[in-house]
Amino acid sequence: QVQLVESGGGLVQAGGSLRLSCAASGRAFTSYALGWFRQSPGKEREIVGAVSRTGGGTYYADSVKGRFTISRDNAKNTLYLQMNSLKPEDTAVYYCAATTLYISPTAEKYDYWGQGTQVTVSS
Numbered sequence: 625q626v627q628l629v630e631s632g633g634g635l636v637q638a639g640g641s642l643r644l645s646c647a648a649s650g651r652a653f654t655s656y657a658l659g660w661f662r663q664s665p666g667k668e669r670e671i672v673g674a675v676s677r678t679g680g681g682t683y684y685a686d687s688v689k690g691r692f693t694i695s696r697d698n699a700k701n702t703l704y705l706q707m708n709s710l711k712p713e714d715t716a717v718y719y720c721a722a723t724t725l726y727i728s729p730t731a732e733k734y735d736y737w738g739q740g741t742q743v744t745v746s747s
Contacts, residue, residue, distance in 0.1 A: 626650040626736050628720050633741030640710050640745075646703040646720030646738055653701040654678070657727045659734060660694060660705045662716035662743075672718070673705065674727040683727050688714075710745045717742050 632644040644660070659674035673694035674683040682694055693706040703720050718741050721734035728734070 626653070626656060626722050628722060628736060628738035630718065630720050630738045630741040633718060633743045635744045635746065636710055638710060638712055638745055638747050641706070641708045642710065642743060644705040644707070644718055644720075644741060644743075646705075648701045648703070648722070654698050656722035656724060656736075658694075658696060658703045659721045659723070659727065659729075660703070661719045661721060661731055661734075662714075663719070663740075664716040667716075669719070669731050671729040671731070674729065675703070676727050681727055683729060685729070707743070710743075712745045712747045715743060715745050 627649045629647045654677050657676050660672040661669050662672050663669040671685050675694045675696050679696050691709045695704045720738045722736040723734045725733050
């Protein structure tokens, strides 16, 4: 198993930036592909981005391409999400997740989840 803890959320004005972190503990970090998801009230949880075990492969939702960057530091057992040019529609609870499968945009493929961190973008 792996335990995931997100941090770095907060309130930011539109056009601003935030960096989310997800610290992992437990089973070998490199055993997992990782993803960032988000969920806002009344909406389903959606993929933001995902990264392969080595960091060499990535996936992004169309809505965040060119603005967000997902990365991982396997030496520090940490996943990151750099978010630039934030928009009010990016407001959501952001979750990191881990899967033993290859990177996937599908939440059901992920076995382990963090508790989430709130990101609020004001207009």
